[in-house]
Each structure stands twice: as structure tokens, then as C-alpha cells.
Amino acid sequence: MPPDPSRIAPPGPIRVGLIFGGASGEHAISIRSAATVAAALRRGENGGRYATSCFYIDLQGRWWGPELAEQVLAQGRPAGPDQLASAPERPGFQGFPAEALAMEVWFPVLHGPNGEDGTIQGLFTLMQVPYVGSGVLGSAVGMDKQAMKAALAAAGLPQVPYVCLEAGDLEADPEAVLERLERDLGYPCFVKPANLGSSVGISKAGDRAALLAGLRTAAALDPRLVVEQGVSARELECAVRGGGPRPLQASVLGEIRYDADWYDFETKYSEGRSHTVIPAEIPEPVAASARTMALQACRAVNASGLARVDFFYSEAGPGEAGEGRLWLNEINTLPGFTSQSMFPMLWEATGVPLETLVDELIQAARDWPRAALQPGGPPA
Ligand SMILES: Nc1ncnc2c1ncn2[C@@H]1O[C@H](COP(=O)(O)OP(=O)(O)O)[C@@H](O)[C@H]1O
Ligand SMILES: [Mg+2]
Incomplete structure (x- = not known):
């Protein structure tokens, strides 16, 4: 008889490891995303369901435990040299902070290289601990624009x-x-x-x-x-969640409007240079086809859990038939998650509050053990 698991592990809050920062150009935005996710995991009923421990990866790729992670979240900017004085000289992953091995599920809130690209997903897979979001394949394909475009093209999705x-x-x-x-x-x-x-x-x-x-x-x-x-077009975004045994769902559409020729780094991160319109003011058939294409894009790259799919939309000119044209621009498998980010705002507008969103992301991670998490392979 296998031991009764309830005798071994007394029921209690699930230990969630929220990991953020990262050796990436998007380190600073990850800190803001993590503050939003951590607060939502500690609020209301989530506070009883989950015991959230935060972990910080510094810009050199070294991992730090909750003590420094909480300081970084509170200060809202990367750890300074004084806070990293005890760091090993070598950059990169040097081993786990003690608390990390006790985590029952991981929530990576990392954007860009070394976090959104399948690397940390590979580590969690090897650890046999479930984690929120896409696996190695979906993360890697979604990150690399050449691979992503090839996968979207193979699925017949329109691109410039x-x-x-x-x-x-x-x-x-x-x-x-x-x-x-x-x-x-x-x-x-x-x-x-x-x-x-x-x-x-x-x-x-x-x-x-x-x-x-x-x-x-x-x-x-x-x-x-x-x-x-280059196309002259409006920029629309759609949020997706689900995957595995849960149906993939697409949110309402949002539009990014900005005061610049195109949506460059400075415009993205300067206060007041851009704003979002939710729901996007577009004909319903355009929104419906964008939602369908967003789900197809997730399947094409094998994204699951959460994703944001971005489009270019050009309205029909005078005398042109139809509703205009839509092109897939890109898929982001760990989209921005700050309180001002499209991903949580699109779900809020679709009727899914932030607390429910993060709770369901963790539940989905836990009830979908990936193939590699099942030692011994498929049952005989
Ligand atoms: N083919 C294009 N035509 C017009 N604008 C583009 C095109 N490609 C990119 N842009 C502009 O550049 C921005 C960033 O490009 P994107 O491919 O989304 O890169 P990133 O992954 O860094 O967000 C877009 O949001 C858009 O404003
Ligand atoms: Mg983009």
C-alpha cells in the first residue's frame, strides 16, 4: 500500500516560489511585474491558499533567497552593489538558496533572455517541480523571432x-x-x-x-x-490563458496607442508616452478573428499557461472591401505583469480579476504535470 499522502504532508498553504529579476534587459520591468503578482498571491483567499516565497536573480544571473528578494520588491529597483556584497565572483547560476528546494510550484516572473526562453523552464523540469506557463519548447520557440515566425508561417498565420x-x-x-x-x-x-x-x-x-x-x-x-x-498599422494585443487539460481562452482585445513613430524602447518605458485602450475600438469581426488567431498562435509554438499575442491591424481604406487586415506580430510567453500591463488588464476587462488569474495559473501548473515530471515514463 502506498503511504497516505495526507499523513506525510499535513494540509497547509501550498509553497509557491516566485522568481524574478534575471540576467536580461527586462530585469527592471520584471521587478515591477513580480510586485504585482506577489501582492495578488498574498491578498484575500490567496493568502490562505499559498505561502509565497520570493527569489531574486541578479543582473549577473546569481540566485538570492527571500531576504534580499523582499528588499528588492520593496525598493522597486535592482539590488545595488552594497546589497550584493556577499555575491560569489563568478556570474551565473551558482546553486539554490536554501529555501528554494522546499517549493511545491514555481511562478517565474521573468521577461526576455534567461527566463522567458526555456532555460529556467528546463531547470524546473529537471527538478520535477511544476511551474506556471509554457514549457521548454513553447518558451524557446516563442522567444526566438526566427523560430517563432517559422512556426506561425507553418500554421498558415498571416505575417508581414x-x-x-x-x-x-x-x-x-x-x-x-x-x-x-x-x-x-x-x-x-x-x-x-x-x-x-x-x-x-x-x-x-x-x-x-x-x-x-x-x-x-x-x-x-x-x-x-x-x-x-514596415507596415503602417494599429497595434492590438490579446491575452491567452489555459492549455494542457484546460481549454485555451482568449481575452478581449486591447490597443496600444503611443506618441511616437513606432513603439520603441523609450516610448514603451517613458511615463505618459503611451496608453492602452481596452477593449480596443475595432469592428467585432476583427476582434473575433484576432482571438482565433491568438489561440492558433499559441498552438503553433506550443505555448501554454499564459501568453500575450500581438497584432498589426490596418483598417480598410476608402473603397476597399472588408474590415481591413490583421498580421501576427509576435507572441510573448511571459508577458509584462505590472499593474499597468496589458496582460492582467485584458483579463480584468474579460471578467477575470487579478487574484483569480494568478490562482488559476498556479492551479493549472499543479494539475498538469508535464510528461517529464512523471518518472518512469508512460504507464505500461
Ligand atoms: N514590420 C513592422 N511594421 C511596423 N512597425 C513595426 C514592425 N515591426 C516592429 N514594429 C514596431 O516595433 C515595435 C517592437 O517590435 P516587436 O517585434 O514587437 O519587438 P519586441 O519583441 O521587442 O516587442 C512594435 O511594437 C512596432 O511599433
Ligand atoms: Mg513587441
């Missing part, structure tokens, strides 16, 4: 014309690269490193000189590049 390049192509024969991009895409075009996020390293090129400069900037940040035809 694009070209994938390696930095080595540019070094080998810049002239040939420029000619190909001018022939296949023209101006304006957008040059993007494949793996960053937050618009870091992205530029809009209106001529050959700007294109070459943009390619060099992006190539210095990432050996994998994507160049896209």
Missing part, C-alpha cells in the same frame, strides 16, 4: 513579409544582403535581433545607410536577425 539572416551573412557580403533586403522588402523596414524583447536593438530603416547601421547594431547584440517590411 520578412527575411531571416545570420550576422555572419552580413560580415561575408554586406552588399548582397542589402540588395536582397531592398529587393524582397523595400523601405521602410524594421531590423530586429531575434532574441531580445522590449524593442531593444530594433531600428526602423528608411534608406540604405540606416539599414546597414541597423543591421550592424542588431548583429552586435544577437547573431540571429530578422528584417521585416
Whole structure:
């Protein structure tokens, strides 16, 4: 007879490890996202259901336990050198803070490289502890713009014309690269490193000189590049949750409006330069097709748990038939989760308050043990 689990573990709050920060350009935004998620996990009924311990990954990739993590959340900015004085000299993961091994479920609130890209998901999978959000495959495919575009194209989803390049192509024969991009895409075009996020390293090129400069900037940040035809379009976003045994659900649509030529890093993170319109003021058939495409995009990259799917939308011009055009821009598998972020606001507008959202994300993680979490493989 297997032992009765209730005799071993007395019922009590579930130990949730919320991990944030990270060796990523989006470290600072992760701190704000984590403050929102931690507060929601400690409020109301969630406070009785979950015992939330926070863990901080500094900009060098070293892990820290709850003492420093709570300080960072309270100060709302990255740990300073004085707070990291006891850090090992070597950067990167150096082992777990003592408390980490007791966690029963992990909630990664990390954005960008080293957190949204399958790396930490691989670690949790090896630990055989459930975690919120996409697994290794969905995270990795969702992060890399070349892989993401290939998966979306294979699913037949509309995207603006694009070209994938390696930095080595540019070094080998810049002239040939420029000619190909001018022939296949023209101006304006957008040059993007494949793996960053937050618009870091992205530029809009209106001529050959700007294109070459943009390619060099992006190539210095990432050996994998994507160049896209520029479109003049509105930017819509849809939140998705579910997956595994739970149905995938799409939220109402939101629109990002900003006071700039395009949604660059400075505009994204400067107070008052952008705002959201929820629900987006678009014809219902457009919202319905965006919702369908958002679910298809999640299936295409194997995203689950939570995701935000972003679109370009161009209204029909005078005399044009139909409701205009929609293109998939990108999928984010760990979208911004600050109190001002689209993801929680879209769910709120769809009737799912923040406390319910985080609770259900954890429940979904716990009742969907991934294949790799079942030692011994499939039952005989
Ligand atoms: N093909 C495009 N046409 C027009 N604007 C674009 C295009 N690609 C990117 N942009 C602008 O650049 C922003 C950032 O690009 P995106 O691919 O979403 O990168 P990130 O992953 O860093 O958010 C978009 O929100 C949009 O304003
Ligand atoms: Mg984007």
C-alpha cells in the first residue's frame, strides 16, 4: 500500500516560489511585474491558499533567497552593489538558496533572455517541480523571432513579409544582403535581433545607410536577425490563458496607442508616452478573428499557461472591401505583469480579476504535470 499522502504532508498553504529579476534587459520591468503578482498571491483567499516565497536573480544571473528578494520588491529597483556584497565572483547560476528546494510550484516572473526562453523552464523540469506557463519548447520557440515566425508561417498565420539572416551573412557580403533586403522588402523596414524583447536593438530603416547601421547594431547584440517590411498599422494585443487539460481562452482585445513613430524602447518605458485602450475600438469581426488567431498562435509554438499575442491591424481604406487586415506580430510567453500591463488588464476587462488569474495559473501548473515530471515514463 502506498503511504497516505495526507499523513506525510499535513494540509497547509501550498509553497509557491516566485522568481524574478534575471540576467536580461527586462530585469527592471520584471521587478515591477513580480510586485504585482506577489501582492495578488498574498491578498484575500490567496493568502490562505499559498505561502509565497520570493527569489531574486541578479543582473549577473546569481540566485538570492527571500531576504534580499523582499528588499528588492520593496525598493522597486535592482539590488545595488552594497546589497550584493556577499555575491560569489563568478556570474551565473551558482546553486539554490536554501529555501528554494522546499517549493511545491514555481511562478517565474521573468521577461526576455534567461527566463522567458526555456532555460529556467528546463531547470524546473529537471527538478520535477511544476511551474506556471509554457514549457521548454513553447518558451524557446516563442522567444526566438526566427523560430517563432517559422512556426506561425507553418500554421498558415498571416505575417508581414520578412527575411531571416545570420550576422555572419552580413560580415561575408554586406552588399548582397542589402540588395536582397531592398529587393524582397523595400523601405521602410524594421531590423530586429531575434532574441531580445522590449524593442531593444530594433531600428526602423528608411534608406540604405540606416539599414546597414541597423543591421550592424542588431548583429552586435544577437547573431540571429530578422528584417521585416514596415507596415503602417494599429497595434492590438490579446491575452491567452489555459492549455494542457484546460481549454485555451482568449481575452478581449486591447490597443496600444503611443506618441511616437513606432513603439520603441523609450516610448514603451517613458511615463505618459503611451496608453492602452481596452477593449480596443475595432469592428467585432476583427476582434473575433484576432482571438482565433491568438489561440492558433499559441498552438503553433506550443505555448501554454499564459501568453500575450500581438497584432498589426490596418483598417480598410476608402473603397476597399472588408474590415481591413490583421498580421501576427509576435507572441510573448511571459508577458509584462505590472499593474499597468496589458496582460492582467485584458483579463480584468474579460471578467477575470487579478487574484483569480494568478490562482488559476498556479492551479493549472499543479494539475498538469508535464510528461517529464512523471518518472518512469508512460504507464505500461
Ligand atoms: N514590420 C513592422 N511594421 C511596423 N512597425 C513595426 C514592425 N515591426 C516592429 N514594429 C514596431 O516595433 C515595435 C517592437 O517590435 P516587436 O517585434 O514587437 O519587438 P519586441 O519583441 O521587442 O516587442 C512594435 O511594437 C512596432 O511599433
Ligand atoms: Mg513587441
